[in-house]
Amino acid sequence: MSIALNPFIAGIPANPLRALFPFAARPGMLNLASGHPSRDAYDHAGLAEALPKAGADFPAWTYGPSAGDPLLLEALQEHLAEVPAGHRLLVTSGAQQGIDLAIRTLAPPGAAVLVPEPVYPAVLSACAAVGVRTVGYRTDAADTAMAGLAAALAATPDVRALYALPTFGNPTGETLTRTQRLAMLALCAQRGIPVIEDDPYRALWFRVPPPPSLLALAPKVPGVAVIHLGSLSKIISPGLRLGWAVAPDAVAGPMQEARQASDLQPNSLAQRVALHYLRLGRLDAHVARVRGLYAARYDALAGRLAAAGFLMPPVDGGMFVFARMPEGTVRDGLFDRAVARGVMYAPGAAFALQPGDAGFADRMRLCFVGLADADVPVAADRLVAAARG
């Protein structure tokens, strides 16, 4: 029998990053493609201490509230999440569920969400799954007034939300300045559009902390609403699949209902592990160590590639750099040549709004955090060799 499908779901574009998984499993592969913390960027001792404490709590094994374990909500507020008056905190299954819930709560099928271009492709999947249109906006360090965003807003009817990743962007690694953030908020306030601020990398700054979040700046821009999404994936463990959302009450309530309809509640066991990990008081020292690791790896990778003619945009934190290949790189077959030499990158085209858009064909997203220190120069050399043909 042929089975009729919801065309929205049948039309979800394949996630080009998840399609790279099989290559990553090849022996000896140095993976600059995937945004995965390296094994030495986990606090293994702390997790080993938290795990049995979690297991000894009966609430780890049974049902709990849809908004999250009340003790974890408290611990998140103490350590990580800022919850302004009139806002509520929800635990999510990673920031991805926060993106999905925020988009679904704000935008009905057929409406539009503005997204940065280039974009993290899972945002496109979340929109496509519910029939929401995505329209790109461009940012540029020189565009302090966010004219690119203003133009996209003006040109797009029925916009229900702006999606932004303003701090150590994925794939770009770029960070909007405080001035740009205020301009973004003002444009959204003017148009009456809430902002979904995806902020999973904030803690991973190299030398100085990033500008305040859009959520923190929102009180300076009357009438703007921000839904802020955080994640434990990049600072504690992606396998816990835990993030959080801070949203105005009027949005948080429906987001929680949507969450309950999707999968009832966050994972009870993972929440207790996170709770006991946070209670150990090791997070700050752990994240400081990870910052040092990542900064050194970025410097090592960027230095080597820049010397070989790659254009490496400056990056102040996070996990990614959106490198431009040297002039004259033979792009045809480059990914295959790189794989053959034992190095992987995420092709720039993976971050285009339209699959097949060649706009970023000379770019590659390089995740500089996932390799052991000693492998970083090796990976860079392999990439340089592959680019040379």
Add this chain to the structure above:
Amino acid sequence: MSIALNPFIAGIPANPLRALFPFAARPGMLNLASGHPSRDAYDHAGLAEALPKAGADFPAWTYGPSAGDPLLLEALQEHLAEVPAGHRLLVTSGAQQGIDLAIRTLAPPGAAVLVPEPVYPAVLSACAAVGVRTVGYRTDAADTAMAGLAAALAATPDVRALYALPTFGNPTGETLTRTQRLAMLALCAQRGIPVIEDDPYRALWFRVPPPPSLLALAPKVPGVAVIHLGSLSKIISPGLRLGWAVAPDAVAGPMQEARQASDLQPNSLAQRVALHYLRLGRLDAHVARVRGLYAARYDALAGRLAAAGFLMPPVDGGMFVFARMPEGTVRDGLFDRAVARGVMYAPGAAFALQPGDAGFADRMRLCFVGLADADVPVAADRLVAAARG
């Protein structure tokens, strides 16, 4: 600012069962309302053995495939999930995510899904969240040809799926016979409609195993498609939030894409705990023990309530009975009187398709598994006293 919301999400009906949570926390409350396994129905020793094994596996802490941990998929097939040729197995975050993904994959906004009446209300939430209409069908032990279902199918345009909970139903506790199952499959085959079989209670039979699942019977009915949903919540732990879906390839692929768009992948840590628990080889003995506990509790509760004039439909397994109050029960204020006496039940009206529909006003869903043995007669006596006014 007033924020525009997706009317589908804003219109999700409040889940009347989750609204009972606060009462359950009152000291001394005997909770017959919630479908939660009792604390003595967990294999605490087995979980304590599995947990450190899980923690020692690095894949517990990092990203994994959207379809599920390959080792868990293998273990589920060995112990629990039957995967016919042409079908694929996916790990889900509880059966609720399976329901959500199956409905979203099959039914676009505006289309209809048939659901049994009375119904588990979270199914209505999942449909409402994506603008899918729900239309009820009635079943009855005397209706061996499923004429009620045939009538509902005939009367409803644009049906995209049938949702069924044919084994130890929630709230009814009823089980469709093999004849009824074949009739259901034949009706769906005729109409070209896939069946979503929600099957979380199958292992909890009292004296004899239930009839084969719809999935197992499907080969006898050419042209029918079944998406089968299982759960570890009722046999290992609800806090792990793990279930599984078996679906025809043509449905499983899009379900997996929808899952990835929602929250990327199942919880890595919980999957490893389940894997190591299954590998211990303790599941069968554990479930056999739980079956004994639950059967004894049902007998104790049903005996005591029947003696006091309650009509207790026969139940052969699972967790629920849909009791009918004695003639002459003063229904006004009954829930409050029960709570005042220290006992809770789920009001029948909570399972109506339309909130406010009085169709099940003389019913109460009683979950007989959540209390300690000694508390069962006490809860029954409190309920009888409350019913008497």
